Amino acid sequence: MMLLLQLAFEFAKIGLFAIGGGPATIPFLYDMSERLAWFSIDDLGNMIAISQCTPGPLGINMATYVGYSVHGIVGGIFATVALVVPSLIIIISISKVLDKFKNNVYILKIFALLRPCVVGFIVSAVLTIFLSSVCDHASFLESGKLNDLFLWKEMLLFIGMTFFIRKYKHHQIVYIAIAMIIGIVFQF
Amino acid sequence: MNDYYVLFKSFFKIGIFTFGGGLTMLPMLESEIIHKQHWVTKEQLLDYYAMGQCTPGIIAINVATFIGYKQKKTRGAIASTLGMITPSILIILSIAIALESYMHLDIVQSAFAGIRVAVCALLFQSVLRLGKQGIKDTKGLIACLMCFILISFFHVSLIAIVISIILFAIILVKKERYHL
Numbered sequence: 001m002m003l004l005l006q007l008a009f010e011f012a013k014i015g016l017f018a019i020g021g022g023p024a025t026i027p028f029l030y031d032m033s034e035r036l037a038w039f040s041i042d043d044l045g046n047m048i049a050i051s052q053c054t055p056g057p058l059g060i061n062m063a064t065y066v067g068y069s070v071h072g073i074v075g076g077i078f079a080t081v082a083l084v085v086p087s088l089i090i091i092i093s094i095s096k097v098l099d100k101f102k103n104n105v106y107i108l109k110i111f112a113l114l115r116p117c118v119v120g121f122i123v124s125a126v127l128t129i130f131l132s133s134v135c136d137h138a139s140f141l142e143s144g145k146l147n148d149l150f151l152w153k154e155m156l157l158f159i160g161m162t163f164f165i166r167k168y169k170h171h172q173i174v175y176i177a178i179a180m181i182i183g184i185v186f187q188f
Numbered sequence: 189m190n191d192y193y194v195l196f197k198s199f200f201k202i203g204i205f206t207f208g209g210g211l212t213m214l215p216m217l218e219s220e221i222i223h224k225q226h227w228v229t230k231e232q233l234l235d236y237y238a239m240g241q242c243t244p245g246i247i248a249i250n251v252a253t254f255i256g257y258k259q260k261k262t263r264g265a266i267a268s269t270l271g272m273i274t275p276s277i278l279i280i281l282s283i284a285i286a287l288e289s290y291m292h293l294d295i296v297q298s299a300f301a302g303i304r305v306a307v308c309a310l311l312f313q314s315v316l317r318l319g320k321q322g323i324k325d326t327k328g329l330i331a332c333l334m335c336f337i338l339i340s341f342f343h344v345s346l347i348a349i350v351i352s353i354i355l356f357a358i359i360l361v362k363k364e365r366y367h368l
Contacts, residue, residue, distance in 0.1 A: 013347065015244060015245045015246075016244050016245075017244060017346065017347045017350045018244060018245065019242065019243070019244050019245075019350070020241065020318075021210050021241065021246055021247035021248075022210060022246060022247070023311075023314055023318065025246075026311075027339070027346055028346060031345070031346060042300075042304065045300075045304035045307055045308075046300050046303070046304065048307050048311070049300070049303045049304060049306070049307045050280070050283055050284075050287075051280070052207075052307065052310065053207070054207075054276075054279050054280060054283060055203065055204050055205060055206060055207055055275060055276070055279060056203045056204070056206070056207075056272075056273075056275050056276035056279065056280075057203075057206075057210070057213075057246050057247075057248040057249065057272070057276065058210075059245075059246040059249075060246055060248075060249065060272070060273050060276040060277075061276045061279075061280050064276055064277050064280040064281060064284075065280050065284055068280070068281055068284045068285075069284070073281055073285075076277060076280065076281050076284070077277060080273050080276065080277055081273070083245070083246070084245065084246070084249050084269055084273060086244060086245060087243060087244055087245030087246065087249055087250050087253065088249075088253055088265060088266065088269055090243055090244060090245070091240075091243060091250055091253040091254055091257065091265065092253070092257055092262055092265050094239070094243065095254060095257040095258070095265075098239075101239070102235065102239065105361050105365075106357065106358055106361050107242060108242075109357040109358075109360060109361050110242075110353070110354050110357040110358070111241075111242035112357075113331070113353050113356065113357045113360075114350070114353055114354075114357075115321075115322040115323075115328070116322050116323045116324075116327075116328035116329070116331045116332040116335075117331050117332065117335040117349065117350075117353055118318075118322065119315070119318050119319050119322045119323060119332045119335075120331070120332040120333065120334070120335030120336040120339070121335055121336075121339060121346060121349075122314075122315055122318060123315055123319075123332070123336050124335075124336050124339040124340045126308070126311045126312065126315055127340065128340075129304075129307070129308055129311065130308045130311075130312070133301075133304045133305050133307075133308050134305065134308070154301070154305050157302065157305045157306075158305050158308060158309055161305065161306050161309035161310075162309045162312060162313070165309055165310065165313050166313070171207070172207075172310050173207070175306045175309070175310060176303055176306045176307070176310075178306070179302040179303050179305055179306030180299045180300075180302050180303050180306075181302070182302050183298045183299045183300070183301050183302020183303060183305075184295055184298050184299050184302070186298075186302075187294075187298050188298045188301035188302050188305075
């Protein structure tokens with residue numbers, strides 16, 4: 001029960017402070033994995049992947065998945081509901097004074113200042129996920145050889161993927177499916 | 189048919205048929221909410237989007253809540269929000285439960301190791317796109333870098349940074365007003 005309440009509290013905090021939609025929740029989830037050790041960075045990468053290739057908003061899918069991994073089905077439902085409750089309350093209060101809110105100088109200023117910062121938050125989380133996917137700190141620290149720092153197969157796939165994503169604008173599921181097949185065939 | 193049920197059903201449909209959330213669900217919202225149900229006009233929908241982006245939380249949920257509230261006040265807002273999150277809960281829980289018993293297999297581990305690399309590459313592109321939209325000048329770039337450094341190297345809490353920025357913005361506006 002304590003764990004469930006803590007889970008709900010953590011997700012309510014994300015719902016209240018993550019401004020900028022789904023991707024803005026990723027740094028908070030990363031922070032959660034670091035602080036509470038409910039799941040690893042690799043688990044987080046898997047959960048983002050599954051959330052991206054299933055229907056529904058990314059942020060909601062991730063909340064359900066993280067909640068499930070922490071406390072089963074009930075955890076999944078609790079985390080998702082907790083994530084949306086703060087916005088529900090905020091939006092209902094704003095709706096009553098919509099026209100005033102729309103052109104409020106404070107809100108406009110806050111949002112203008114927050115936007116570039118949110119990019120910084122996300123860069124930091126994505127970099128960590130990147131490092132855990134294509135680098136191997138542990139064996140680098142052990143051997144001290146630069147050659148051991150990178151997982152070369154993964155690095156190569158990353159460069160190839162980046163190239164193809166920029167060149168062809170296919171749906172992300174296409175790239176995820178290709179990477180899955182490469183991962184199995186070349187035994188990542 | 190009950191109005192709340194119609195709201196729930198419409199957003200359930202949108203939740204099930206869109207991948208990714210945010211702006212990717214705009215076309216689906218347009219066909220369901222504007223053309224089929226005539227709940228809002230295109231201008232209103234874009235207004236809700238703009239506001240959904242600068243209010244906390246998931247943008248798709250915020251838009252659903254705005255539309256639900258406009259139709260049927262607080263209960264309508266709750267019905268639309270529930271409609272929007274139910275498909276995700278059902279789908280993700282089924283996948284999570286199904287995957288659990290296969291996760292330890294080597295082949296599944298390899299598949300996910302590959303998938304994680306693709307996700308990195310996709311996230312990398314989203315970051316570039318977000319950067320282009322969100323960073324308009326040198327000040328923005330400095331703010332972005334400072335936040336990155338504070339989080340990655342000094343492990344400052346995200347919430348502390350968000351609260352400081354909100355306070356800073358309020359002080360700035362107050363100062364501007366005072367001088368005027």
